[in-house]
Each structure stands twice: as C-alpha cells, then as structure tokens.
Amino acid sequence: MESRYIRQTTLKDFGEAGQVKLAKGKVLVVGLGGLGLPVLQYLNAMGVGTLGLMDQDVVEVHNLQRQVLYAEHDVGKQKLDVVQQKLQEQNSSTNLQLHDSFLTKENALDIIKNYDVVVDATDNFPTRYLINDACVMLNKPFVYGALHGFEGHVSVFNHQNGPTYRCLYPKMPSAEEVPNCNENGVLGVVPGIIGTLQALEVVKILTGVGEVLSGKLLLFNGLDQLYSKISFKVNPLNKNIKKLQEFYETTDCGVISTLSAAAFQSVRESKSKIILIDVRTNREFDTNHLEEAMNIPLLELEGYVPPKWSMEVYLICQSGKRSEIAAKQLQQAYPNLTFYSILGGMNKMMALCP
Known part of the structure; x- marks a missing residue:
C-alpha cells in the first residue's frame, strides 16, 4: 500500500x-x-x-x-x-x-x-x-x-x-x-x-x-x-566491558535457590505435604492463592520465627521478585534450611493451572 x-x-x-x-x-x-x-x-x-x-x-x-x-x-x-x-x-x-x-x-x-x-x-x-x-x-x-x-x-x-x-x-x-x-x-x-x-x-x-x-x-x-x-x-x-557479570542482582543479594513454576508443580503433585509461604500482601492473597500456601507478607517476614521445619521451604509472590528477597532474607537467618523462590510466581502458576 x-x-x-x-x-x-x-x-x-x-x-x-x-x-x-x-x-x-x-x-x-x-x-x-x-x-x-x-x-x-x-x-x-x-x-x-x-x-x-x-x-x-x-x-x-x-x-x-x-x-x-x-x-x-x-x-x-x-x-x-x-x-x-x-x-x-x-x-x-x-x-x-x-x-x-x-x-x-x-x-x-x-x-x-x-x-x-x-x-x-x-x-x-x-x-x-x-x-x-x-x-x-x-x-x-x-x-x-x-x-x-x-x-x-x-x-x-x-x-x-x-x-x-x-x-x-x-x-x-x-x-x-x-x-x-x-x-x-x-x-x-x-x-x-x-x-x-x-x-x-x-x-x-x-x-x-x-x-x-x-x-x-x-x-x-x-x-x-x-x-x-x-x-x-x-x-x-x-x-570497557569485556564480559557480563556473574550475577545481575541488587548489590546486597546473595545466591539463592530458585525453581521454575513447572518444576514446582511437579513437586506439588509428587509430595503429600509441602511448606509454601506466599509473601504477597493480605489483599493479594485473598484475591487468589494456592491451596496449600500460608500468607506471610514480605514486610512482616523480618523477625518471623518458623517452626522446626525439616524440609525445603518454597516461597511465592506475584512475579518472583518479592519471593527472591524473602528467600535471601530467610536463607541468611536459617542457613540450615533450603529456601526456594518460585520463578514467575503466581503469574506462571496461574498460566500452568488456570
């Protein structure tokens, strides 16, 4: 035309x-x-x-x-x-x-x-x-x-x-x-x-x-x-940049464990019990959440004392950003436990399980 x-x-x-x-x-x-x-x-x-x-x-x-x-x-x-x-x-x-x-x-x-x-x-x-x-x-x-x-x-x-x-x-x-x-x-x-x-x-x-x-x-x-x-x-x-950095994160971030939404769905299907913490706000959690999740907003997580967990702990938010922060915070406080941040958060989980 x-x-x-x-x-x-x-x-x-x-x-x-x-x-x-x-x-x-x-x-x-x-x-x-x-x-x-x-x-x-x-x-x-x-x-x-x-x-x-x-x-x-x-x-x-x-x-x-x-x-x-x-x-x-x-x-x-x-x-x-x-x-x-x-x-x-x-x-x-x-x-x-x-x-x-x-x-x-x-x-x-x-x-x-x-x-x-x-x-x-x-x-x-x-x-x-x-x-x-x-x-x-x-x-x-x-x-x-x-x-x-x-x-x-x-x-x-x-x-x-x-x-x-x-x-x-x-x-x-x-x-x-x-x-x-x-x-x-x-x-x-x-x-x-x-x-x-x-x-x-x-x-x-x-x-x-x-x-x-x-x-x-x-x-x-x-x-x-x-x-x-x-x-x-x-x-x-x-x-004068010759190679990419090893990590691209905020300056105080440490390395954390992450899990894709698909991999986490497999965990949900294979285990009878998991520990899942939803770190979104109460309002977001009330709008929609995964059945097994407990809600502890990120702003309330500091100072939280978990029960004597003996298994992995999974963390989720809306897109994966806040759960990363939560994972770093908890991993530093409880180095003997393993905390996983779910990549893509509820956005990806809802796409997998609409």
Missing part, C-alpha cells in the same frame, strides 16, 4: 529515505508492559521492519489500567501471544520475532546481537544493567525509560560512543533503596507518554532525523506538565 506511510514520506526531513531506513530496522523491545506496548504499537504502525518481542508474563487485571493494548478477555493469557496477534492485525507486513523468556545472562548476547536498537521497557534494575552491559559489548544503542508515580525518565545510552547507563548510574542500588512496586504506583497515562517518547528516540536512531537523547536524561513531571533535561558525560571506564 503506497499510501500507507504517506504522512511520513511527505515530511521534508524524513521522506522516502527515512521510510526505507525504518523498513530495514530491527528493534528489540524487552518487556510488554506499560512502556513496551506504546513503543511497539507506534513502531509497528510506522513501518519498522523487524520487531522483537520479549516477555514471559501473563496479563493481569491490574495491568489494564495502563497497559491499554490488553482487554478484559485477555486476563490470564500470555502477553506475548496477545501482543503478537494485535500487532499482526495492525500491520501484517512487520516481521515479529518472539522471545518467550525473560532476559538473562545466558541469553542476552545471543538475542541482542540480532538487533539494531534495544528498548528497555522493564521495571527492574538488574535487567537494565544487563541490557547496558550486553549493549556495550555488542556496540548497540539502547533506549531507556523509567516510571515513578507521576513522573518518568527517558534517555539513550551507548549511541555513537555516547555515555552508557553506568555513566549515569554507576552502581546498582541496594534492595532497600529500590521502591517497592506494590507500595509505589504509577498514574495510568504516564507510561503511555514515556513509551511514546521512547518510540520517538528509536525512530531518530534508525533514520538519523533530529537530535538523539544521548548524554541527556529527559525528566517528565506529569503533575506540572514539565519537561527538563540533565546532561551527563562519558566515563571511559564504563565503555
């Missing part, structure tokens, strides 16, 4: 040449949530040739407030499946590459090497540092977005020898410094604004149009409708 992109190709500084560059572009979007969805919808509509979709979560009711591609009937479905279908309906000519996984040290380099640009649409520091380090090693630019309440941040790292994420944030914060996603919300419209700004940066990187936010952090305040920029410089030491 020659007229499909006419509103872009008639732009003086974009033209047919810009459209050709978009068509040749390959963009990986890590995370199909509030940021990733507007990025994908706009890049898909504008004619970016190849889009990589990466996530392993399912759609939940509380996602609908800000992740506006999803509908009520999508709740419980894999995000990857829903997004693939809707993007194909929007633009059937796009080459969609599906990555049914979270980004890990084991897969990051193999996946990112196939793309021109990486979009960080995640909500956690370990993944951002992993994306950064992999992009530095592979010489790939990545577009960063972050949310907090009524505010958002956007920047572009590792673009044409520009600063990296570590030039702005040299060290990963400790677990105590990281805001708890269940205590700090986000206004539904803010991810759409920040995600759209990220999409714009991707377009500028691919086409060479305009000035890319390299070496600049854009700050958005939704309450006052204010935009401001902070400049920062390259630290050459942060460009």
